[in-house]
Amino acid sequence: MSHVLAAGGGTNLDADYSVAFFWILAVLAVGAGVAMICVRQAVHCALLLAVVMLCLAAMYAMQGAPFLAFVQIIVYTGAVLMLFLFVMMLIGVSSADSLVETIKGQRLFAGLAGISLVVLLIVGIGHAAIGSAPKPGAAQGADNLNGLSKLIFTTYVFPFEITSALLITAALGAMVLAHRERTSPKPTQRDIARRKVASGQVMPEPPPGVYALHDAVDMPALLPDGSTTERSVSRAITQRDIDLGRDPRAEVAADLAAEARVAPDLQLPPGGATPRTPRGVPDEEAIVSGTQTEGRAARGVRGSESE
Amino acid sequence: MSPAHYIFLAVILFTIGAVGVLVRRNAIVIFMCIELMLNACNLAFVAFARMHGNLDGQVVAFFVMVVAAAEVVVGLAILMAIYRARRSASVDDASLLKY
DSSP, X not given: OHHHHSOOSSSSSOXXXXXXXXXXXXXXXXXXXXXXXXXXOHHHHHHHHHHHHHHHHHHHHHTTOHHHHHHIIIIIIIIIHHHHHHHHHHHOTTOOOOOOOSSTTHHHHHHHHHHHHHHHHHHHHHHSOOOSSOOTTSOOTHHHHHHHHHHHHXXXXXXXXXXXXXXXXXXXXXXXXXXXXXXXXXXOHHHHHHHHHHTTOOSOOOOTTSSOSOOOTTSOEEOTTSOEEGGGSOHHHHHHHHHHTOOHHHHXXXXXXXXXXXXXXXXXXXXXXXXXXXXSOHHHHHHTHHHHHHHHHHHOOTTGGGO | OOHHHHHHHHHXXXXXXXXXXXXXXXXXXXXXXXXXXXXXXXXXXXXXXXXXXXXXXXXXXXXXXXXXXXXXXXXXXXXXXXXXXXXOOBTTTOOGGGO
């Protein structure tokens, strides 16, 4: 911190260090940027963007802008990227980008446009006379904060006030956009209890590992009656298994079959349902037997013979 | 390092962001590429501020950060609204106006 704030001439560093740091950070930033538009997973994109932003923060500090460096880390890497990751969590981490080109040759033309943009800008900026040496006189180091605050609250005070209106509008807009109108009445506790009984599943299903033969999360849980339930496995994990070409269901079925061979008195058919009386509650069954049958049929397995 | 180096780096980062906006189909990733472009602009502003020897460029970069934060908030809220309606964050799927 004191190093960052201690002012040098044009930058905060010796010339040699500044050159070395610049090239290291530049290569890192450009590499992370290129990787960002190449990787398919959105989460990897966010992490690579964090690398770019941290590199830029270090560059701000090297250029005598310590305030902006810290704001970059706090606001961008801290708040904005966390917001990205949060929305990604809500939308679904598994949403990988599709590689189908909807417009033919789009990537090719985008690459060509990018190259031409780089050439255009570099040639244009190269023609403009950019002084190679920075002018002295910029408020550096500890004066940086004083100078910035003086500018913000004198010359730029009107844009600064407008900024507050912008932020309030953005917060309100986000609330309005994220708000969902409730179209049906809110279910009461009685409704929830009734629905639970009607579904035929009064008790929660055991999580993976309770009666399990395996303790991996992608293995479906074993129900007390010996059958397995697919609902105990998160859909994201199932999708990952499919992507990786694994089949935990077949493994479980094979293990159940092996167990039935070893201990035949257990009477566990491979992966299927065992006709046993469920540990449900017969009274509720009598009340809502109509809907319960449907629920059973939809779930397909357990205890349909008890009726 | 001279400010010109930083400005050329900003040009390259800006172009990477622009190409990313053109190439990617996931709306979140497109937003991230826009953020990359804004960051590149900030780098150029800071370099120009150092080149001219005053702090105006840094103030503008600060304002750009504020506007970018507001933009991200509203943009991601729109994205969530679209996702709620269509169950997809791909820009190809939000094509109702086309037909």
